[in-house]
Amino acid sequence: xxxxxxxxxxxxxxxxxxxxxxxxxxxxxxxxxxxxxxxxxxxxxxxxxxxxxxxxxxxxxxxxxxxxxxxxxxxxxxxxxxxxxxxxxxxxxxxxxxxxxxxxxxxxxxxxxxxxxxxxxxxxxxxxxxxxxxxxxxxxxxxxxxxxxxxxxxxxxxxxxxxxxxxxxxxxxxxxxxxxxxxxxxxxxxxxxxxxxxxxxxxxxxxxxxxxxxxxxxxxxxxxxxxxxxxxxxxxxxxxxxxxxxxxxxxxxxxxxxxxxxxxxxxxxxxxxxxxxxxxxxxxxxxxxxxxxxxxxxxxxxxxxxxxxxxxxxxxxxxx
Numbered sequence: 001x002x003x004x005x006x007x008x009x010x011x012x013x014x015x016x017x018x019x020x021x022x023x024x025x026x027x028x029x030x031x032x033x034x035x036x037x038x039x040x041x042x043x044x045x046x047x048x049x050x051x052x053x054x055x056x057x058x059x060x061x062x063x064x065x066x067x068x069x070x071x072x073x074x075x076x077x078x079x080x081x082x083x084x085x086x087x088x089x090x091x092x093x094x095x096x097x098x099x100x101x102x103x104x105x106x107x108x109x110x111x112x113x114x115x116x117x118x119x120x121x122x123x124x125x126x127x128x129x130x131x132x133x134x135x136x137x138x139x140x141x142x143x144x145x146x147x148x149x150x151x152x153x154x155x156x157x158x159x160x161x162x163x164x165x166x167x168x169x170x171x172x173x174x175x176x177x178x179x180x181x182x183x184x185x186x187x188x189x190x191x192x193x194x195x196x197x198x199x200x201x202x203x204x205x206x207x208x209x210x211x212x213x214x215x216x217x218x219x220x221x222x223x224x225x226x227x228x229x230x231x232x233x234x235x236x237x238x239x240x241x242x243x244x245x246x247x248x249x250x251x252x253x254x255x256x257x258x259x260x261x262x263x264x265x266x267x268x269x270x271x272x273x274x275x276x277x278x279x280x281x282x283x284x285x286x287x288x289x290x291x292x293x294x295x296x297x298x299x300x301x302x303x304x305x306x307x308x309x310x311x312x313x314x315x316x317x318x319x320x
Contacts, residue, residue: 072140072156151187223289271304
C-alpha cells in the first residue's frame with residue numbers, strides 16, 4: 001500500500017447510534033384473483049368460480065457481511081468498547097495496518113471513556129473507492145448511539161485487509177468527502193433521552209434554583225440575593241419566566257418517553273408540581289424580607305430536585 005495511505009487512526013471513535021434502518025427486503029406483491037359471482041336472471045344456480053391460488057411471498061435473505069464489514073464491526077466491539085487491554089493489544093497487532101501500529105503504544109491501550117463507547121453498533125453500508133493516490137480502499141459506514149447523538153456515524157477505512165483509519169463527523173471536510181461515497185441517507189441528529197435528562201438536571205439546578213428560587217429564598221430571610229448582593233426582583237422574575245417556559249416543554253418531553261422511563265416520570269412529577277407551586281406564589285407577589293407572613297418555603301423543591309438528580313445519575317452509571 002502507498003505509504004501516504006497510512007493515515008493516523010482516530011482512537012476516540014464516536015459512540016455510534018443504533019437507530020439505523022436495515023436494508024429493505026424486496027418482497028413481491030401477492031394478489032388473489034377472485035371473480036365476482038354474477039347474479040343470474042333465472043333461478044338456475046350459477047357455476048362455481050374457483051379463486052386463483054395465492055403465491056406465497058418469498059423473503060430475500062440478508063447478504064452475508066463482507067470481510068471488511070466484519071473487521072470494521074470487530075474494531076468497534078473488540079477495540080473501542082473492550083475493557084480488556086490484552087484484547088486491545090492483540091487487535092492492534094493483528095488488524096491495524098503496520099503504518100499506524102506505532103501510534104498505539106501499550107501505555108495508551110486503556111479503557112475507552114464511556115461517552116466515546118459505541119452503543120448498538122451496526123454496519124449500514126460498505127463501498128470501495130480510490131483515494132487521491134489511486135489506491136483502492138474499502139470504506140465501511142457504521143451507526144450507533146452515544147450521549148450526544150443517537151444517529152452518530154463512523155467510517156472505518158481498510159486497505160490490504162488492515163484498518164488504517166476511523167473517522168467521525170467532527171472531522172467535517174474529510175468525513176463529508178468519504179460519506180458522499182455511500183448511498184445511505186445521512187440521519188438526523190437525535191439526542192438520546194438520557195442526555196436530555198442529564199441536561200434537565202443541570203437546568204433545574206442552575207436555571208430554576210441558582211438563578212431563580214434561591215435568590216427569593218435568601219431574599220425572604222435577609223433582603224439579599226443568594227450571593228449576598230442587592231436583589232433585582234424584576235430581572236430574576238424575567239429569568240424565571242424563560243426557565244418556566246422551558247420547564248413546560250420538559251413536562252411534555254418526559255410525558256412522551258417510553259415505559260422504560262416510568263421511574264423517571266415518577267420522580268419528575270412531584271418536582272414539576274412543586275416548581276409550578278413556587279412560581280405561582282412568586283407571580284402572586286414576591287416574598288418580603290424577614291416577613292413571617294410571606295414565607296417562601298423551598299425545602300420540598302430541593303428534596304424533589306435531589307431525588308431527580310440521584311435517579312438520573314444512577315441511570316447514567318448503569319448505562320456506561
